[in-house]
Amino acid sequence: xxxxxxxxxxxxxxxxxxxxxxxxxxxxxxxxxxxxxxxxxxxxxxxxxxxxxxxxxxxxxxxxxxxxxxxxxxxxxxxxxxxxxxxxxxxxxxxxxxxxxxxxxxxxxxxxxxxxxxxxxxxxxxxxxxxxxxxxxxxxxxxxxxxxxxxxxxxxxxxxxxxxxxxxxxxxxxxxxxxxxxxxxxxxxxxx
Amino acid sequence: xxxxxxxxxxxxxxxxxxxxxxxxxxxxxxxxxxxxxxxxxxxxxxxxxxxxxxxxxxxxxxxxxxxxxxxxxxxxxxxxxxxxxxxxxxxxxxxxxxxxxxxxxxxxxxxxxxxxxxxxxxxxxxxxxxxxxxxxxxxxxxxxxxxxxxxxxxxxxxxxxxxxxxxxxxxxxxxxxxxxxxxxxxxxxxxxxxxxxxxxxxxxxxxxxxxxxxxxxxxxxxxxxxxxxxxxxxxxxxxxxxxxxxxxxxxxxxxxxxxxxxxxxxxxxxxxxxxxxxxxxxxxxxxxxxxxxxxxxxxxxxxxxxxxxxxxxxxxxxxxxxxxxxxxxxxxxxxxxxxxxxxxxxxxxxxxxxxxxxxxxxxxxxxxxxxxxxxxxxxxxxxxxxxxxxxxxxxxxxxxxxxxxxxxxxxxxxxxxxxxxxxxxxxxxxxxxxxxxxxxxxxxxxxxxxxxxxxxxxxxxxxxxxxxxxxxxxxxxxxxxxxxxxxxxxxxxxxxxxxxxxxxxxxxxxxxxxxxxxxxxxxxxxxxxxxxxxxxxxxxxxxxxxxxxxxxxxxxxxxxxxxxxxxxxxxxxxxxxxxxxxxxxxxxxxxxxxxxxxxxxxxxxxxxxxxxxxxxxxxxxxxxxxxxxxxx
Numbered sequence: 001x002x003x004x005x006x007x008x009x010x011x012x013x014x015x016x017x018x019x020x021x022x023x024x025x026x027x028x029x030x031x032x033x034x035x036x037x038x039x040x041x042x043x044x045x046x047x048x049x050x051x052x053x054x055x056x057x058x059x060x061x062x063x064x065x066x067x068x069x070x071x072x073x074x075x076x077x078x079x080x081x082x083x084x085x086x087x088x089x090x091x092x093x094x095x096x097x098x099x100x101x102x103x104x105x106x107x108x109x110x111x112x113x114x115x116x117x118x119x120x121x122x123x124x125x126x127x128x129x130x131x132x133x134x135x136x137x138x139x140x141x142x143x144x145x146x147x148x149x150x151x152x153x154x155x156x157x158x159x160x161x162x163x164x165x166x167x168x169x170x171x172x173x174x175x176x177x178x179x180x181x182x183x184x185x186x187x188x189x190x191x192x
Numbered sequence: 193x194x195x196x197x198x199x200x201x202x203x204x205x206x207x208x209x210x211x212x213x214x215x216x217x218x219x220x221x222x223x224x225x226x227x228x229x230x231x232x233x234x235x236x237x238x239x240x241x242x243x244x245x246x247x248x249x250x251x252x253x254x255x256x257x258x259x260x261x262x263x264x265x266x267x268x269x270x271x272x273x274x275x276x277x278x279x280x281x282x283x284x285x286x287x288x289x290x291x292x293x294x295x296x297x298x299x300x301x302x303x304x305x306x307x308x309x310x311x312x313x314x315x316x317x318x319x320x321x322x323x324x325x326x327x328x329x330x331x332x333x334x335x336x337x338x339x340x341x342x343x344x345x346x347x348x349x350x351x352x353x354x355x356x357x358x359x360x361x362x363x364x365x366x367x368x369x370x371x372x373x374x375x376x377x378x379x380x381x382x383x384x385x386x387x388x389x390x391x392x393x394x395x396x397x398x399x400x401x402x403x404x405x406x407x408x409x410x411x412x413x414x415x416x417x418x419x420x421x422x423x424x425x426x427x428x429x430x431x432x433x434x435x436x437x438x439x440x441x442x443x444x445x446x447x448x449x450x451x452x453x454x455x456x457x458x459x460x461x462x463x464x465x466x467x468x469x470x471x472x473x474x475x476x477x478x479x480x481x482x483x484x485x486x487x488x489x490x491x492x493x494x495x496x497x498x499x500x501x502x503x504x505x506x507x508x509x510x511x512x513x514x515x516x517x518x519x520x521x522x523x524x525x526x527x528x529x530x531x532x533x534x535x536x537x538x539x540x541x542x543x544x545x546x547x548x549x550x551x552x553x554x555x556x557x558x559x560x561x562x563x564x565x566x567x568x569x570x571x572x573x574x575x576x577x578x579x580x581x582x583x584x585x586x587x588x589x590x591x592x593x594x595x596x597x598x599x600x601x602x603x604x605x606x607x608x609x610x611x612x613x614x615x616x617x618x619x620x621x622x623x624x625x626x627x628x629x630x631x632x633x634x635x636x637x638x639x640x641x642x643x644x645x646x647x648x649x650x651x652x653x654x655x656x657x658x659x660x661x662x663x664x665x666x667x668x669x670x671x672x673x674x675x676x677x678x679x680x681x682x683x684x685x686x687x688x689x690x691x692x693x694x695x696x697x698x699x700x701x702x703x704x705x706x707x708x709x710x711x712x713x714x715x716x717x718x719x720x721x722x723x724x725x726x727x728x729x730x731x732x733x734x735x736x737x738x739x740x741x742x743x744x745x746x747x748x749x750x751x752x753x754x755x756x757x758x759x760x761x762x763x764x765x766x767x768x769x770x771x772x773x774x775x776x777x778x779x780x781x782x783x784x785x786x787x788x789x790x791x792x793x794x795x796x797x798x799x800x801x802x803x804x805x806x807x808x809x810x811x812x813x814x815x816x817x818x819x820x821x822x823x824x
Contacts, residue, residue: 128323
């Protein structure tokens with residue numbers, strides 16, 4: 001029991017850390033958009049997006065980690081509501097939550113997704129419902145195959161490119177050397 | 193039942209029921225009211241209802257759909273979507289930031305275990321939703337694949353364009369460089385369309401940016417043939433079409449201020465986005481040039497202190513050239529954007545003066561030229577831009593007066609006003625001369641304008657002839673038109689200076705005509721052998737003329753038995769008198785000789801209208817011929 005609790009704590013800590021990262025990078029990106037939009041160019045925007053997406057990935061990894069307990073089996077259980085201001089709470093949430101009262105909690109513990117997101121999910125759910133189980137399995141297998149193939153191709157291409165680049169770097173001085181050698185061999189006063 | 197029940201007379205809801213007591217066997221029900229709130233208590237209660245916290249955390253605590261909508265509307269008002277290209281990205285990011293903050297807060301609070309804890313429950317493992325996963329992954333893959341395919345398509349297209357010579361960006365850039373100044377700053381290519389290299393000192397720069405078009409031109413139905421792979425981006429204030437409109441209007445009495453309204457003719461053409469860069473740049477350059485002219489003129493109009501103040505109202509400069517005649521210079525600039533907004537009003541009749549507009553352009557170009565072309569020689573030791581005369585000012589010990597004169601140069605506005613004055617004066621003179629040439633038939637006027645003239649000086653020779661007698665007998669005078677005066681030189685070499693008033697010239701012409709009639713008569717008398725007894729250019733007797741003086745001629749027939757008197761005045765016209773011989777004169781004793789018989793005889797007017805003939809000289813000739821014959 002002790003071990004599990006420790007694990008849970010560690011996981012929560014890790015989660016907090018990741019989420020904090022994501023939040024910070026989103027905030028900084030927003031700041032850039034609002035204040036430096038005149039000098040902002042497309043590559044730097046893409047860089048920012050890449051950063052956020054990478055952080056999301058690492059968050060996913062934390063969630064999927066084997067060592068972390070099944071968060072699915074944990075509930076968020078509100079213990080107490082207090083209408084007074086709590087300075088410590090305020091500090092913890094960077095001033096977003098002043099007090100843990102009946103107004104804040106329902107909003108914070110909302111489980112229904114936003115309408116936009118819900119619509120998107122609904123579409124996917126409908127699609128999946130329309131599919132038959134064996135067909136889905138078939139498609140799943142074929143997709144797995146295709147994606148792994150694609151991944152192989154991409155990886156090999158990437159390796160090729162990288163090796164070419166390194167070869168080129170290594171090649172350039174070597175050609176000069178051979179030239180010097182050949183030049184030396186054709187020199188009239190060469191040593192025998 | 194009969195026990196008195198206190199009845200509250202206060203308005204309902206004003207004091208709330210705190211408690212309802214049921215006493216005894218349930219028959220007696222008593223309501224206990226809460227005490228009335230005092231003013232300060234009421235205020236405190238209302239203040240409690242206000243959620244101060246709501247504003248402070250900027251909707252972050254309420255990520256409900258309503259809150260989202262509100263914040264979106266707020267953003268829409270603060271940021272113009274067209275001005276700000278990142279609007280949609282920003283909105284999405286805001287929403288995700290909200291969600292992330294909530295997640296973080298919840299985790300933090302749960303970790304603290306004060307208010308919330310993570311409570312373990314046992315739950316059956318969910319059945320794997322492979323179909324759902326499959327569907328979502330498929331969708332995600334398709335969207336990303338689409339993006340990749342699109343970009344690949346674009347790359348392909350640009351590759352294809354690069355191979356075909358027609359749309360090559362670099363060839364277009366080469367052509368552009370041959371005509372325009374370009375420079376590379378960082379990753380962008382900037383060009384300059386201002387007149388700075390030609391000597392302009394206008395503050396506004398004309399920087400444009402050269403871009404490579406990446407959008408496929410083949411999608412456009414027309415104009416793709418002329419459009420290369422090059423696009424120029426012109427600053428907003430130089431877009432559209434502009435021109436300087438010069439109007440010379442005659443206004444009654446005072447300067448007409450009501451006409452000083454901003455007028456932008458709506459029929460101005462707009463530059464389409466699809467036009468070739470050369471046309472675009474030329475239009476922008478023209479806009480810049482017009483702006484420079486106008487700002488120069490406006491500055492001068494404010495600075496110079498003339499007797500009649502120049503008015504600068506909006507995009508209009510108004511000044512009086514002559515009393516009742518007003519010159520207005522208007523800068524018309526249409527960006528072509530607001531055209532869709534308002535329906536074009538009926539275009540007012542504009543009497544645009546193309547000549548003056550052209551000369552304005554010319555004057556500014558001259559100014560530019562002077563700014564960078566200094567007259568030689570340029571000694572190495574001397575300052576650049578100082579004329580020879582100025583350099584010599586020291587050694588020659590010039591006085592302040594001379595130096596001031598040297599520094600005095602005419603402003604653009606003054607020159608334009610001068611030209612306008614001359615223009616107006618020439619038009620007026622032309623009008624007067626033409627009117628007389630059309631209406632007069634006896635004698636006739638012929639105007640010969642000199643083809644060599646300048647913008648401030650022109651001249652004209654006016655011939656007065658009588659039909660049938662024009663080979664030998666003609667009268668002429670020269671008209672020189674200057675900036676605000678007219679100089680006329682008569683045949684005898686007399687020089688008269690006339691002002692801009694039309695009346696003066698009219699009077700002069702009439703006087704010249706009357707003179708012409710007398711000189712025709714003189715010539716006729718010489719030809720037919722009559723004797724001129726007396727001529728006078730300024731007749732002192734008879735009716736007063738409205739202007740100038742009448743002239744007269746008295747002549748006698750070859751055998752001295754008849755005499756004619758001709759009087760010609762500018763306003764009274766030509767009159768001929770004959771000396772008739774009364775019968776009682778025959779009985780005179782003292783002077784028997786016939787030649788004295790006319791002495792003292794009365795002159796009687798001849799009605800020249802009764803004579804046949806096209807004009808006065810032919811009638812007079814007939815009369816003289818008749819008199820000569822009857823006398824012999």
